[in-house]
Amino acid sequence: MSVYGGNQGFGTGGMGMSGPMQESPVPNEHETVGAYALGILDDAEATVFEAHLAGCEWCAQQLDELAGMEPMLAALADLPGSGTPAIGESLSAKPRPRLVEKLVDEVAERRAQKRRRSFYMVAASAALIVGGPFVAVATNGGGDGGGAENRPLAASPAKEAFNGISDKITATDPTTKVTATVALQKKDWGTGMVLEAKNLKGPLKCALVAVGKNGERETLSSWSVPNWGYGIPDATTEKAKEPLYVQGGAAFQPNEIDHFEIVTFDGKRLVEVDA
Template structure:
């Protein structure tokens, strides 16, 4: 049996209609084929469809060893249809979640600029930043302006970050450094080419807005020595002594 034909055996295997030799060959193929493994995982939800198969038998009391080809094709077509619908729904949800995560700071700024400003319309990260103990610093070399807002929690320290005067494209993280030298990543983000919190000529309404983001460290507030804003390739952008 060639490999394309084996790809077609997923539904038949799930329904138990392959003979012993065919089943053995398919199981050997399955061990190295992630595509068929994924299809089989979905096809194992065929219990309701098997009820349809039983009802279509001339004598419901007789166990059918192999369904009619047309009926088997119909069952497998229904499996494919259901699987495609589920996959489309998952992709749509994932895409929507990605838009919310990546565009969160920009979406918050846009919403605020188009409506009467109020505490309820600002982004969640900005609201969290406003509530905590604020400590900031401007790096003398990079000129990056970063400040953190700290809130003690039973699990450690909640940290909100305000970041300005930084151009991209960059991928960065905020690292909490303990007094004992322990390092914990608080949050990561991407800086678009236009940057955040830039002023002067060439800065548009989006790049003038600082970035607000937040995360947490398991370190207690009094055990933190400093925060470092770094690119993921190791460049230090700013240091905030606590």
């Protein structure tokens, strides 16, 4: 099958290809990840790319990074007063006024869910299986396909993994009100972990840190919180109500861990969970 078109197109991008990305050109096949993330491949191409994705860590990483762009573009396309084709034409013709202050709303979310959802679900599973540390939870992520439809797409694999682990510990900080629930699994290589965090108000960058009984600290994962936050109970959008799920791993054995902390990049401790 030659859906990738061999090398055609590589180096023929004209002026559009200039820019920082030129420093590290990637083979044509991998570039398909962008179109895949937007759901603009036809079914046959998407299927072929999924086969590639399952074995390509680079693409899994790229997909992870680019998945967030689709809702943003959806928000752009859903600007009030403009049908999609109309906005498309005006966008291509001339610069637009500053119209979008709010990046994602419920309309955008609905739109994102309408589009080729199955792609993402499959992609997310693939990323889960090939994504380095994520191997830790792959066995938990595959089984439960049901009920995944209404979850924010990027969160699903971690959420499924979270739900698949019975050993959980939780705490809410009295001051910050942040609630963290950590699901733990003993692994040959250490401890696999999925975090559910609620009442995280953005914008913020934070990390989950495991602190050992010996005082050593290991960062299990880090993330940024968008303006609308995660797990905000009285939020107006479903997106903001949905808790954050992230997964990671530590070299510690579970019984070597004293506690977990969510810390901001500027050093503030948001919540501590005793192991």
